[in-house]
Amino acid sequence: MKSKADVVIIGGGVNGCSLAYGLTKKGLDVVVVEKKYLSSGATGACGAGIRQQWSTVENAKLAIESVKIFEKLSKELGEDIEFRQGGYLIAVHDENEMKQAEKNVNMQRSLGLKVDILKPDEINDVVSILDVKGMYAVGATFCPTDGHANPFKTTFAYANAARRYGAEINTYTKVVGLKTKNKEINAVATDKGVINTGVVVNAAGIDSKEIAGMVNVDLPLSPFRKEIMATERLKPLFEAMVISFKDGIYFSQQQEGQIVGGIPIPEERSGYKTMPTISFMQHMARTLTRYAPVLKHVNMLRHWTGFYDVTPDARPILGEVKELKGFIQCNGFSGHGFMLSPMVSKLLVDLIANHKTPDVLINLNLDRFKGKKIDREMYVVG
Amino acid sequence: MKEAKRSIICRCEDISEEDVLKAIDEGYIDLEELRKKLRIGMGPCQGRVCIQLVMKILERKTGKKIPKVSLQTSRPPLVPVSLGTLAGDKDEK
Numbered sequence: 005m006k007s008k009a010d011v012v013i014i015g016g017g018v019n020g021c022s023l024a025y026g027l028t029k030k031g032l033d034v035v036v037v038e039k040k041y042l043s044s045g046a047t048g049a050c051g052a053g054i055r056q057q058w059s060t061v062e063n064a065k066l067a068i069e070s071v072k073i074f075e076k077l078s079k080e081l082g083e084d085i086e087f088r089q090g091g092y093l094i095a096v097h098d099e100n101e102m103k104q105a106e107k108n109v110n111m112q113r114s115l116g117l118k119v120d121i122l123k124p125d126e127i128n129d130v131v132s133i134l135d136v137k138g139m140y141a142v143g144a145t146f147c148p149t150d151g152h153a154n155p156f157k158t159t160f161a162y163a164n165a166a167r168r169y170g171a172e173i174n175t176y177t178k179v180v181g182l183k184t185k186n187k188e189i190n191a192v193a194t195d196k197g198v199i200n201t202g203v204v205v206n207a208a209g210i211d212s213k214e215i216a217g218m219v220n221v222d223l224p225l226s227p228f229r230k231e232i233m234a235t236e237r238l239k240p241l242f243e244a245m246v247i248s249f250k251d252g253i254y255f256s257q258q259q260e261g262q263i264v265g266g267i268p269i270p271e272e273r274s275g276y277k278t279m280p281t282i283s284f285m286q287h288m289a290r291t292l293t294r295y296a297p298v299l300k301h302v303n304m305l306r307h308w309t310g311f312y313d314v315t316p317d318a319r320p321i322l323g324e325v326k327e328l329k330g331f332i333q334c335n336g337f338s339g340h341g342f343m344l345s346p347m348v349s350k351l352l353v354d355l356i357a358n359h360k361t362p363d364v365l366i367n368l369n370l371d372r373f374k375g376k377k378i379d380r381e382m383y384v385v386g
Numbered sequence: 387m388k389e390a391k392r393s394i395i396c397r398c399e400d401i402s403e404e405d406v407l408k409a410i411d412e413g414y415i416d417l418e419e420l421r422k423k424l425r426i427g428m429g430p431c432q433g434r435v436c437i438q439l440v441m442k443i444l445e446r447k448t449g450k451k452i453p454k455v456s457l458q459t460s461r462p463p464l465v466p467v468s469l470g471t472l473a474g475d476k477d478e479k
Contacts, residue, residue, distance in 0.1 A: 041416040048422060156422035160414075175416065236430055236466060260425065280462050289472035300470030306432060306461035 006172050008200045009035040011356060012192045014179050014215055015207035016040075017047035018155060018345045019334050021162035021173075023205055025081075026353035028169035035199055036166075036173040037192065043159040045209040047342055049310025051232055051254055051266055051386065052152040053245045054343040055092045056117055057145060059108050059382040062364055063319060063340070064115055066347045071149060073346035083161035085153045086259045090243025092150035093122075093130050096143045097250045104382065105145050112147070119147045131242040133296045139248070152245060152256055155342050179208075182218045182331075189219075189330035203356055205332045210311040212335035221325050224373055225313045225336055226274040230266060230386050231284040233307035235299075237261035246295065247385045253291050254385045263302070266386045267291055278309045312339040315373075318381040322348060322368040323355060332356065333370055339386055395443075396436035398429020406440055410447045417444060418459070430466050 011027055013020045016038025027034045038044070056071055058064040071089075078084050096102050109119045122129075122144040127136050130146055163173055174196065181193040182204060191200045206212045213225045238261050245256035255265025267288045269281060285307060293300045313336050315321060321336035334352055337344065354360040372378060393403040401424050414420045417440065426440055427433030445451065463472075 041419050043422060044418065048418075156419075160419070160423060164413075234428070235469070262428075282462075285463065285467075285472050286474065289469040290474070293469050293473045300473065301468055303430070303466035303468050304463060304472060305428070305430060305466050306463070308459070308461045 005174055005177070005194070005197050006035050006199060007197065009033045009172075010201065011035075011203040011205060012037065012199050012201045013205045013207055014192070015045070015209060015212075016042040016159075016163070016173065016175060017045050017207065017209055018043070018159045018162065018342050019348060020205070020207040021159050021166060022345050022349040023207065023334065023352055024166035024171040024173065025162045025169065026349045027356060028166050028171045030353060030357040032357060034166070034171045035201075036171060037177045037179055037194055038173070038175045039178045039211070041175050042163055042173070043156050046310050046313070046337070047155050047159055049230075049232065049308055050155050050342045051256070051264060052155050052258065052342070053092070053150075053254065053256060054087075054152055055147075055150045055245070057092055057094060057108065057112060057119060057147050057150065057383065059104070060319060060379055061111060061115070062367055063344070063381055064112055064117070065364060066344045068115055068117055069347040069350070070344055073350065074153060077158070077346065081161040081165045083157065083164065085158040085161055087151065087153040088243070088259060089149050089151035090245070090256070091130065091146055091148040093127070093244045093246050094145045095139055095141045095246065095248040096145065097140050097248065098142060101250065102143060108383070109145055117147060118149065119145055122146050131244050131246055133241055133298050134246065135295065135297050138297065139295045146244070150245065152258065154259070158342070179215060182215070184219055184328065187328060189328060203330045203332065205334050205352065207334040209335065209341070210313045212313060212333070216333070219328055219331065221328060221331065221370075223321060223333070223336065223370070224316050228274055228312040228314050229272065229277060229309050230268065230312055230339070231280055231288075231307055231309050232264065232266035232386070233285070233288055233304050235263040236303045236305055238263065238302065249383060249385055251291055252385060253288070253295065255292060262305070263299070265292060268386060280307050280309050312386075314338045316380075317378040318384050320344065320348065320368055321370050322352065323361065323365040323370075326369075326371055338381070339384060395439050396424070396426045396429065398431050398435075399425040401426050401436070403443065406443050407447070410444065415444065415448050417441065420444070432461070432464060
């Protein structure tokens with residue numbers, strides 16, 4: 005392992021690897037440290053969705069710009085990341101939800117996004133297997149350029165490209181301490197040695213809180229276990245991701261044919277336990293077959309858990325910590341790290357390599373939680 | 387294509403020994419990374435047929451003993467169960 009680098013990235017998820025790619029491409033010397041294997045955290049457990057329909061301007065902007073990058077990413081990285089734009093259909097269940105949806109659609113349209121508001125009888129034109137009555141839908145919003153990609157392949161493709169540009173990626177390497185000097189980051193201590201560096205990116209997902217704690221920076225992150233399942237492969241049935249904020253369900257059919265989806269179980273509270281539960285399987289199966297009764301004969305093959313690193317406003321913490329020079333946050337994605345990663349990396353590469361701090365980084369800095377009124381993202385699912 | 391000599395490791399996802407060896411050579415030396423790269427163990431058998439074989443190949447290629455090679459995470463329900471069965475007959479309360 006190298007003993008010195010321009011930048012050390014903690015975390016080998018999609019954000020850590022895409023940052024490593026972006027920074028090495030700019031000519032910087034980058035070392036990534038990952039405590040397990042690449043995509044072993046939230047990235048590898050995620051639902052693969054890529055959505056631009058948000059309730060806050062920052063998230064919508066980050067997502068719209070990310071989709072533009074996703075569209076060209078397979079070509080750019082030289083590996084197929086299985087990006088597909090089948091759209092996101094967001095079910096709306098009552099008048100209040102429709103009011104919120106209309107407000108959000110207006111905001112999204114003002115950013116140039118094409119979003120439609122569907123009447124109940126138009127829902128089956130997008131996803132034919134849905135039972136509109138059974139899901140109690142009074143309408144839906146639909147953005148045709150939303151979609152999904154393969155999170156593993158995206159992460160591996162970023163990592164492979166980063167290695168070609170000279171990044172050193174160390175898996176099964178645990179960070180044991182951060183060293184500082186005169187309120188500046190100075191080195192990262194791992195169980196395999198010390199790396200001297202002036203810049204550390206904390207992209208460790210739910211472990212970001214522990215990492216920041218090593219230098220007494222308090223991140224307002226709470227771990228929320230989420231469960232998600234996959235069925236056997238089926239012939240192509242539908243292209244859109246279907247989600248409902250009221251029921252918390254989301255599901256889509258992936259490129260290989262399996263249906264992947266999740267739902268929160270009502271009794272779930274914040275915590276670090278990872279055991280999958282029977283109540284999830286039952287709740288998911290009941291809700292999914294209520295939305296799409298035709299799926300009742302389809303087999304569930306497996307389900308697994310992952311963590312959302314949730315912030316008080318459900319938006320990520322990005323950029324340099326004010327009190328510690330060189331300590332950069334890239335965490336708190338609250339369940340949306342994969343879909344926002346292309347633009348987030350672009351912004352952080354610009355910050356680290358070119359010292360640029362656009363408004364979005366100011367609005368998403370850690371110091372927004374200090375006594376100010378926060379603009380909470382409402383559109384969180386799963 | 388030398389179809390006749392193609393040894394299948396993962397029947398569900400149609401992955402051959404050559405596919406596994408190629409992925410290991412590309413740097414996917416972790417069982418979970420291999421799984422995520424090739425979809426090994428993601429089919430209806432959930433790894434019952436292939437994972438032991440992949441572990442043997444990994445052991446041979448990397449020179450690490452099996453306990454050092456990571457084990458696959460267990461993901462219920464372990465055998466395929468229909469959504470209708472999981473949902474039960476009763477309506478949700």
